[in-house]
Amino acid sequence: MSVYESIIKGLNEAVEYESGQGKARIAKCTVNPAPEFSSQEIKDIRLNFGMTQVTFAEVMGVSVKTVEAWEAGTNKPIGSARRFLSVIKAEPELLAKVNIISA
Numbered sequence: 071m072s073v074y075e076s077i078i079k080g081l082n083e084a085v086e087y088e089s090g091q092g093k094a095r096i097a098k099c100t101v102n103p104a105p106e107f108s109s110q111e112i113k114d115i116r117l118n119f120g121m122t123q124v125t126f127a128e129v130m131g132v133s134v135k136t137v138e139a140w141e142a143g144t145n146k147p148i149g150s151a152r153r154f155l156s157v158i159k160a161e162p163e164l165l166a167k168v169n170i171i172s173a
Contacts, residue, residue: 104152109143115159116141119171129170130154 071079086092107115116126116137123141127134130151139145147155158165165171 104149105156106152107140107147107155109141111159112137112147112155113141115155118162119158119165129165 083092087094116123119126119129121129123137124134127137130137132151136145140147
């Protein structure tokens with residue numbers, strides 16, 4: 071099916087649904103909460119990559135002071151930083167794969 075045909079099919083399905091003639095497809099998924107990391111776990115992740123705090127801060131998109139605070143236990147990562155830490159901990163090769171670092 072071409073892109074054009076796919077778009078037309080989707081539009082036709084939307085029109086049918088809106089007029090009460092079609093049935094909507096529903097996909098459900100569960101999003102697991104982002105894990106929390108101890109100061110030692112964050113340091114271990116950084117050291118597993120062989121990075122300084124400066125380089126790790128650049129990778130994470132935060133300041134060096136933020137990384138220092140995480141590793142000292144003064145602050146904890148929140149939101150997307152926790153999610154990103156969980157991803158790179160599980161898939162360390164991802165940083166090179168998506169050109170965040172060059173090996």
